[in-house]
Amino acid sequence: MKSLDTTDAPAVVIRCIDSDTVVRLCDRWRLDADSIHYAVEASAPGLSARVDEAVSAVWERAPDLPAFLTGLAEDFRGWSGERSWHSLERDLTITAEFRSGGHVGLTWTLRPWPAKHGGWSTAVTTWQEAGEQMTALAADVDAFLHEAPGIDG
Template identity: 60%
Template sequence: MTSPDRGIDGKPVVTVRSMDNLSVGVTLCDRFSFDQDSVHYAVELRAPGLTARVDEVVAWAWDSDLAPFLGELAADFRGWDGERSWRTDDGDLTVSAAFRSGGHVGLTWTVRPWPDAVGGWSASVTTWLEAGEQMATLASGVRHFLAGEQ
């Protein structure tokens, strides 16, 4: 389940909750931009016993951002073989997708701040969504969030 919404501070957020466990989720929030070339935002992961946040994920204007990747997954609602993945240029956010029987997509969201630092950390959660409408809603919500249109 996906909800483009406003956070308690009134700023736009996109929240993804796993359809099989609503306590597992991802939130894109705190969007800001210094210029026309990039958008910065935070990614928060939640699951029982886990809370992780990366404060400054960067989407570059000249790079393929997360929204088109999610849109392609939504368009392939009949499924695919193997795993598909997308990541930021800096490697601080990776999203991997696997299609499972019954028309469900597992999105594994991995945050890895300072991916090249010695002693760094990473955290992952997997959200399960319906391949068609829920994926399309997520792709649209992320596109509007990154464009600042919410």
């Protein structure tokens, strides 16, 4: 049984700079010392979706979302093609694309129970300014995932 600690109600809210699209990381909890579980909510005009249990590992070689976002921020001058990251069970995938004008498009794909047939998926894109806004996002996500009460980061 999960121990849901919402006393400090930590969350990261990612707002698109040019639309009403919002992604929210929230409701984090721990099942064991090796992982952090959290919900991901996506909303846009006419859309509201939630994945209740994305999982991030805290061991050294696990795919790390803050490191992915930090890498995007460090490349604020741009890159070609797409870069992507996914949670351990692939219920959250983020694809990043750089556009002229110094903007990064983050496409957040939510796919609960990706291994089961008949499931659903949805995606929203948030546009962020490269550099400082991406650096702040990476720091906020790092704090959300690694500075939770009782979590050594």
